[in-house]
Amino acid sequence: MSNQIEEFNAYRSKMNEKLLADNNKIIKRIFNLDTNAYAAGALDVKTKELLGLVASAVLRCDDCVKYHLESSYNQGASKEEIMETLGIATLVGGTIVVPHLRRAYEYWEELENQ
Amino acid sequence: MSNQIEEFNAYRSKMNEKLLADNNKIIKRIFNLDTNAYAAGALDVKTKELLGLVASAVLRCDDCVKYHLESSYNQGASKEEIMETLGIATLVGGTIVVPHLRRAYEYWEELENQ
Amino acid sequence: MSNQIEEFNAYRSKMNEKLLADNNKIIKRIFNLDTNAYAAGALDVKTKELLGLVASAVLRCDDCVKYHLESSYNQGASKEEIMETLGIATLVGGTIVVPHLRRAYEYWEELENQ
Amino acid sequence: MSNQIEEFNAYRSKMNEKLLADNNKIIKRIFNLDTNAYAAGALDVKTKELLGLVASAVLRCDDCVKYHLESSYNQGASKEEIMETLGIATLVGGTIVVPHLRRAYEYWEELENQ
Amino acid sequence: MSNQIEEFNAYRSKMNEKLLADNNKIIKRIFNLDTNAYAAGALDVKTKELLGLVASAVLRCDDCVKYHLESSYNQGASKEEIMETLGIATLVGGTIVVPHLRRAYEYWEELENQ
């Protein structure tokens, strides 16, 4: 069942390693910022992951949605919290978000069924 | 030949059912609005489907394009009408629409060859 | 009352003239295509203007919306047809279209009050 | 100092009233959904407003950003929470978000200085 | 190794031929413009291909990225030049560009390993 999760993470890790090994300073620093931005601060990590999720969903980036679904799941986000977040994304971003919503829902099911 | 059409519709139906069963009020209502917005009014259904098609194409949402191609086809839209609609989409949205135009053309061919 | 309309058209004309005088072949041809794409074909001019309007609205381009509102008005589009078109735009493009909807509505009122 | 806030809200209210009076069912229902989506649920109102803020910022909709800044302010969001939210928006959405970040910061200052 | 390149080019050629045979004037002219825009002028061809690449990357169009990667490669662009171009794309367009960056990097590797 968790095929999709494994495949996504394997490809993501493999290519990230290559990109970081390539040594382009701008890209390396953006990757580094990405780690810092979701660390606990005035807002807790789960809230930040939900912020990353809604931003990814309205920008219709399936891979980014998957990444933040998984991080949100690991932070203990409930399905209701995820659905309210994706509901806001669909309202703000419109029905063109719906195909991404379908794929997000399927990915969340896989996370729960692991 | 109509493999792509069947696959698209099967996945779409399966996931829409799950999303509606999940009972998130916002998402349910957006799905409901989606049905109402393309019903006959001051504009007829075919014109509204073409409006949905051009909006989907400039926003580069392949699944939305497929959906409106099929509804337009069912409303009796001709290939010339579809191509003029997609021509406007490509002009307004630019050459980044072209890859979606290729896939739209292929999907339309499958609709005609069913 | 029609201040906004005059201002928009005056600036648009002035800058278009300069851009065309500048003699960049690509830009000149795109301007030329823009004239052709909305000419009568399998679809009539009014329908094509509504297609241009919905595309402009979901891409949130106020100037493009104004332009197609005026052309649609000149083609005899009714307020109901405009509102149904903008309703589809808001549903497909989401609530981020709403600020543009407010400005579109105001511009349409000015067109009617000329 | 709060000129910008008053002007924004006055125009927004005036045009929303007109849009609702116009009686287009789709637009009315989307306005209605907008009220429901940010009501307390599994997530509290402040978190939902921050979700609306980050979505608005990455989609680069200044009016939407202003609206959610004001609602977040009214929900007691701190400047640090706002800045962390906008930091995520700038990272996810890139440096094209920066001009909107400048205007958001200015608007927040006005909210604090009312 | 060059499977991805062959597949991409085969599908692209097949569908472009069909689209051109379909005889929609707007689409034909846009295809024609696409050839002219990247021809040598005040800027050389390689620079123009890099401009096409960065535009494609920030607009997150994988097929367009592949196309310009291949043209840039044929114009003798070095990996460092490609990475600096994609670094700017990722900074300007934000972390939602990163999944496209991963796929671009993979495609470039295939171009080098042909």
Place this chain on the structure above:
Amino acid sequence: MSNQIEEFNAYRSKMNEKLLADNNKIIKRIFNLDTNAYAAGALDVKTKELLGLVASAVLRCDDCVKYHLESSYNQGASKEEIMETLGIATLVGGTIVVPHLRRAYEYWEELENQ
């Protein structure tokens, strides 16, 4: 004549100072990256500024366009080079780029007339 340039730069500087003084680490680092990304490397500064310009134009960010027009001007870019860059932007991004093209042309004129 150079009013627009002065106003843009004054507001930009004032707000950037405030944003940097605010001390949000993510935002500060993104600002810092922005300086590094356009420094000479495998590509020269002028080419990088043109890359920044085309990315800003297709993403339809007027302030970003102004910024890169000014930097390109300072790097000795000719009007022909700017127009070819903006021509590619208009082709790739479509006619919704045209209103931004008009404003870009006006800003370039002001830069030349300073």
